[in-house]
Amino acid sequence: MDNNPFSMNWADNWSNLQKKMWNDWSNLAQQSTPNASANPFNFFQQSMDDSNDPMWSAFSPFQVKTPEEMARQSMIGAMNNFMSMSKGVFDTFGKMGKQGESSLEEWTAELDKNLKSFREYFTSGSKVDYNSLNPMSAWSNMLGNAPGFSSEMMKQFTEQASQMGQMPGFAGNASAENFLNDTLNMPGLGLNREKQEKLQKAIQLGMAYQKVMVEYQTIMNQSSANAAELFRDRLVSMAQAGDSIKSLRDLHVLWVDCSEESNANTVASEEYKEIYPRLTKTLLTLQNHVQSMTDDSMSALGMPTRKELNSAYLQIHDLKKKVRKLEGQLKNQPKIDLESLRSDVEELKKRSLAAVKPAAKTTSKTAAKSSTTRAASKAKTTAARAKTAAKPTEKKGE
Amino acid sequence: MFPLNMQPEALVEELSNFNKKIVSGMKTMSEVGDISEGVSARTKVYTDDKLTLYHYSPLKKDVHRVPVLIVYALVNRPYMADIQEDRSLVRGLLNEGVDVYLIDWGYPDASDRYLDLDDYINGYIDRCVDHICETHDLYRINLLGICQGGSFSTCYAALHPEKVRNLVLTVTPIDFKTPDNTLSSWAQDMDVDLMVDTMGNIPGDLLNFTFLSMNPYRLTSQKYLDMVELLDNGTKLRNFLRMEKWIFDSPDQAGEAFRQFIKGFFQGNKLINGGLMIGDKEVDLKNITMPILNVYATKDHLVPPSASKALDGKTSSEDYSEVAFKGGHIGIFVSGRALAEVPPAIGGWLKERG
Numbered sequence: 001m002d003n004n005p006f007s008m009n010w011a012d013n014w015s016n017l018q019k020k021m022w023n024d025w026s027n028l029a030q031q032s033t034p035n036a037s038a039n040p041f042n043f044f045q046q047s048m049d050d051s052n053d054p055m056w057s058a059f060s061p062f063q064v065k066t067p068e069e070m071a072r073q074s075m076i077g078a079m080n081n082f083m084s085m086s087k088g089v090f091d092t093f094g095k096m097g098k099q100g101e102s103s104l105e106e107w108t109a110e111l112d113k114n115l116k117s118f119r120e121y122f123t124s125g126s127k128v129d130y131n132s133l134n135p136m137s138a139w140s141n142m143l144g145n146a147p148g149f150s151s152e153m154m155k156q157f158t159e160q161a162s163q164m165g166q167m168p169g170f171a172g173n174a175s176a177e178n179f180l181n182d183t184l185n186m187p188g189l190g191l192n193r194e195k196q197e198k199l200q201k202a203i204q205l206g207m208a209y210q211k212v213m214v215e216y217q218t219i220m221n222q223s224s225a226n227a228a229e230l231f232r233d234r235l236v237s238m239a240q241a242g243d244s245i246k247s248l249r250d251l252h253v254l255w256v257d258c259s260e261e262s263n264a265n266t267v268a269s270e271e272y273k274e275i276y277p278r279l280t281k282t283l284l285t286l287q288n289h290v291q292s293m294t295d296d297s298m299s300a301l302g303m304p305t306r307k308e309l310n311s312a313y314l315q316i317h318d319l320k321k322k323v324r325k326l327e328g329q330l331k332n333q334p335k336i337d338l339e340s341l342r343s344d345v346e347e348l349k350k351r352s353l354a355a356v357k358p359a360a361k362t363t364s365k366t367a368a369k370s371s372t373t374r375a376a377s378k379a380k381t382t383a384a385r386a387k388t389a390a391k392p393t394e395k396k397g398e
Numbered sequence: 399m400f401p402l403n404m405q406p407e408a409l410v411e412e413l414s415n416f417n418k419k420i421v422s423g424m425k426t427m428s429e430v431g432d433i434s435e436g437v438s439a440r441t442k443v444y445t446d447d448k449l450t451l452y453h454y455s456p457l458k459k460d461v462h463r464v465p466v467l468i469v470y471a472l473v474n475r476p477y478m479a480d481i482q483e484d485r486s487l488v489r490g491l492l493n494e495g496v497d498v499y500l501i502d503w504g505y506p507d508a509s510d511r512y513l514d515l516d517d518y519i520n521g522y523i524d525r526c527v528d529h530i531c532e533t534h535d536l537y538r539i540n541l542l543g544i545c546q547g548g549s550f551s552t553c554y555a556a557l558h559p560e561k562v563r564n565l566v567l568t569v570t571p572i573d574f575k576t577p578d579n580t581l582s583s584w585a586q587d588m589d590v591d592l593m594v595d596t597m598g599n600i601p602g603d604l605l606n607f608t609f610l611s612m613n614p615y616r617l618t619s620q621k622y623l624d625m626v627e628l629l630d631n632g633t634k635l636r637n638f639l640r641m642e643k644w645i646f647d648s649p650d651q652a653g654e655a656f657r658q659f660i661k662g663f664f665q666g667n668k669l670i671n672g673g674l675m676i677g678d679k680e681v682d683l684k685n686i687t688m689p690i691l692n693v694y695a696t697k698d699h700l701v702p703p704s705a706s707k708a709l710d711g712k713t714s715s716e717d718y719s720e721v722a723f724k725g726g727h728i729g730i731f732v733s734g735r736a737l738a739e740v741p742p743a744i745g746g747w748l749k750e751r752g
Binding site for chain 2: 082245249263277306317321
């Protein structure tokens with residue numbers, strides 16, 4: 001083995017060994033793990049996934065379902081990040097000569113010389129997709145992974161917009177961009193004019209999203225670069241203080257600390273506060289437009305649209321609210337003793353009938369009235385009793 | 399001095415041990431079995447749409463006569479308050495002789511997208527309170543709000559003060575615009591109308607990931623490396639996985655309620671500044687006259703202490719107390735120290751007030 005622990009050969013061998021171990025384990029695990037249903041955390045897995053990496057490909061049959069599986073998946077992601085970071089360190093520091101042979105000044109100069117590649121490793125060149133851990137990634141994954149037709153359309157339009165943005169002579173060329181925008185602003189003609197205009201609008205919205213996404217990504221890349229600077233400064237400070245890192249794990253902890261610090265500064269910045277809502281807005285505007293196009297398609301197929309379903313949900317909600325309100329009113333109504341009322345009515349009927357019988361002709365109207373009044377009075381008393389009964393009783397203590 | 403003092407032999411050993419732990423840990427993980435949602439015995443006593451009201455079986459003979467209703471946030475699931483035997487706020491309260499009820503909001507689906515804050519606060523919470531009052535033949539009960547559930551409880555106490563005997567708030571945001579509130583700074587310029595109109599209900603995973611994004615490297619990478627150290631201990635691993643399940647068990651948010659919460663609380667900061675309408679009634683904190691216990695966590699990165707402490711002096715209560723717990727937003731419920739400090743503090747405070 002090379003005496004230099006940062007030898008690139010050593011690091012490559014180690015990395016290959018790790019991958020072999022994972023592949024073997026993965027094959028074993030596949031034999032015992034049944035295929036699971038749809039993964040609700042695809043975004044998480046995707047953020048870690050790299051289809052070009054044989055190690056990750058080997059794990060792709062796993063579908064996260066239970067907490068154990070998810071934790072295992074996340075752990076594997078963390079392992080991969082850890083391994084990649086370690087290899088990045090080896091790649092960088094392996095070029096710097098053997099440890100202990102340089103003075104602090106020489107070592108710092110070497111570090112600065114190599115920092116560029118180190119920084120690139122942790123921003124764009126790395127398989128560790130740290131940028132996917134940012135909130136915006138969650139937004140786009142959440143909308144992109146939405147089930148149904150619209151997610152495919154979303155992908156189509158964002159890809160289309162992205163391709164347009166990368167056309168030769170287009171990227172960064174304002175006049176070319178304006179030309180494309182003008183073209184897409186041209187009114188549609190004929191039978192399909194509405195559909196055509198909606199399509200043009202979708203592409204424009206896709207382009208707007210891509211444009212802001214590039215701005216956002218630039219900020220996040222800067223954050224990663226700042227983390228690399230912090231990492232460098234911490235190492236230099238440690239060297240000055242006579243401290244040293246003795247394990248890869250400690251090195252990883254240091255890297256995470258630096259990344260968190262840089263991320264905290266970034267997300268607290270005015271720049272971030274401005275771009276975050278702007279980016280979510282462009283993404284949601286695109287999704288909203290695509291949703292309306294999906295509704296058109298669903299309608300043409302004779303299927304219920306999102307708009308129709310929402311309308312039905314709103315009506316149900318409003319009706320439930322009215323029912324609740326009525327229930328509340330009923331609950332607060334005094335309870336009426338229907339049986340008593342019925343018997344009172346029967347009594348009144350009997351007395352009324354008795355009052356009009358021929359044999360009772362001589363009976364004075366006053367008597368009948370008096371009788372009726374008594375019955376009515378009894379009914380009133382019953383109702384009042386019922387009302388009293390409905391009042392809250394004195395409760396214990398409170 | 400070269401700051402990376404790593405010897406090849408030591409590195410090989412480190413990696414070798416690391417791999418061994420992972421491989422043997424996979425076996426432990428496969429043997430973990432089902433992860434429970436809460437550990438204390440409870441009974442379903444009332445349901446209302448997707449909501450379930452649970453009553454926990456008392457652990458003491460002498461139960462406090464006025465029960466406590468725990469109102470949890472709509473974000474994540476309420477079993478965090480009862481996550482494991484030795485990490486349970488519920489169990490801690492039961493041990494203090496408190497009679498505990500808890501609202502489980504359930505999982506809203508597309509048909510619930512028009513549920514608003516009026517439905518939650520003047521509807522669901524109020525009906526639960528009524529149910530408990532009727533069961534115990536009481537006019538008023540105690541409310542214990544957690545996080546967003548604390549904000550809801552505060553609103554409820556202001557709107558229905560006659561039904562709340564004591565108000566306990568834990569890690570509850572009251573002032574949503576303190577300068578140290580990162581979450582709030584992200585929400586200020588968010589076009590929530592567009593968001594809800596586009597998405598309907600707000601996916602719980604999206605919110606969850608947003609919370610994780612506040613410490614992305616630590617919570618999505620370092621944490622799992624640390625987990626490797628637990629892999630050879632089944633109990634510790636199970637506890638880790640319980641928490642893991644809770645973190646990612648995120649119900650979607652009913653769209654209209656989310657819209658109103660972001661606009662009224664985060665963007666308008668109307669709970670503390672006034673003008674917050676729930677249904678057709680305004681929430682006036684001055685209507686809150688009952689005793690208040692405000693428990694906050696000194697290292698809370700989601701609800702900074704300043705956001706909770708802002709309640710002091712804003713109500714008409716003449717009996718206002720605070721408890722500062724040295725920990726984080728979740729640690730206040732699940733750390734061993736929290737269990738020793740928080741439930742006794744709440745139980746004692748409630749007992750003193752009858």
